[in-house]
Amino acid sequence: MRGKTHLAIGVAIGAGAAVYFSPDLTHAHTYIGAAAFSALAADLDGTSMLSGKLTKASRQIRQYAVWVGCICAAAVLYLWLAGHTVRLEIACAGISAMLIGLTMSTGAIRNALVSLVGIGVAALGLSRGEWWLIGVGVFIAWAPWLNHRGLTHTLWMIPLWWWLGTGLEQDLQVEGLAITAALGYLSHLAADTLTPSGVKWLYPLTKFTFRIKV
Structure with missing residues (x-):
């Protein structure tokens, strides 16, 4: 899936988190930034889909x-x-x-x-x-x-990314950043599952590719 699509999804997640956790939108930029970066982070691997x-x-x-x-x-x-x-x-x-x-x-x-x-x-x-x-x-x-859509595109990265998000949340004292970051990362994998190439969610336990045709 295109990078701008992942980015848009991340921004939407961040905006939703800002409304939910900070109705006055004081920390809106923090939620949006964390979710947007998380939604793109998986594609730091190998040949990025942004590099076409x-x-x-x-x-x-x-x-x-x-x-x-x-x-x-x-x-x-x-x-x-x-x-x-x-x-x-x-x-x-x-x-x-x-x-x-x-x-x-x-x-x-x-x-x-x-x-x-x-x-x-x-x-x-x-x-x-x-x-x-x-x-x-x-x-x-x-x-x-790493190879593209390898380890960074697996289920195991979600709890790891959530743990990294908890550190950011505690450092900035902004409630909900951890779950926002985790949802941003998860959105990338979910979106890529909708593409023909799919995602190996359980790699390296299995190389089975999960994909959903839409």
């Missing part, structure tokens, strides 16, 4: 995303070196933007760049003593080298 024939608009989005991510990363690095407190929201926004841009390109260089971002996230988590952030970093660094 890019339209002019998607190429521009990729360029903007990478540049925004680089600017945010530079700002975070400057603040850290200057001894200032680095806001987690800024770091997450920059990382998310950069990863969205990078998932739209292919090859070993792309994989290495994504892994480098993952190592940076893990290092940030280590410096903050936050295991969930280390886990996200390890996932980002490891996923690009």
